[in-house]
Amino acid sequence: MTEKPISLGGIHHAAYRCRDAKETVEWYGRVLGMDYTTAFAEDHVPSTGEYDPYMHVFLDAGNGNVLAFFELPNQKDMGRDENTPAWVQHLAFKMGSEEELLAAKAHVEAQGIDVLGPTHHGIFKSIYFFDPNGHRVELAADIGTDEQYAELKRVAPMMLDEWSQTKKAPRHADWLHEIARKEHASGKP
Structure with a gap:
């Protein structure tokens, strides 16, 4: 095989x-x-x-x-899985840049749609809103470096193994969350 x-x-x-x-x-x-x-x-x-x-x-x-x-x-009328939080199941679309993400946010809000974000995830930023069917939509712009993506790929197996054993957030990529915390503290969107 x-x-x-x-x-x-x-x-x-x-x-x-x-x-x-x-x-x-x-x-x-x-x-x-x-x-x-x-x-x-x-x-x-x-x-x-x-x-x-x-x-x-x-x-x-x-x-x-x-x-x-x-x-x-x-x-029957469509619903959603009530045992799964609304933020879990979503459609995520890639944006070309952070500037495009912010322009998209303004456009979506101009349509009268409530938008959450941007939310900083360390290596990408996202905005969130719902379509008329209740599906959560995410627009995401990558902002990470090649080195950061390589490091995330390197630690991914260790993180999955630890999660499988403990069901607690592994700390292998704490540096990623620190990036987001620092930017949030500085007041950047």
Whole structure:
């Protein structure tokens, strides 16, 4: 057996549920500038054969990334996993720079949407808000150095092992949090 029996070419698309396909397509176009590219609508689910009419819409998220949504009118109203905090499950999109992130924040707020952040994560900064379906959206701008990313990759196995044993935050990357604390103390966004 080879070390990597499957060679992935990236994510084809990530799919989520929406309340209203048209509203979702319009919101992602207006707020995030995504182009609506494709739709599939069926009365029967191709993979299972069951009767469950749906509209499946696809949006271009840039760089070959595709975000898709299903509207399922015959299913119970969509909800969220009440056992998982609202901040955990989210869609995160990459921004080109910190300046673009701040401009995006102003744009989203001008749409009448509440925005949290920017939040400093040491090697990237993010803003957060919710789409009309209740999905949390994150826009993130990388700000770390090559050395910082290399160090995070180096300590990742140790952090995972320690977490698996203790279920407490490993301290292998405390330096990362110190960067964010210092910038926050200085009053930078």
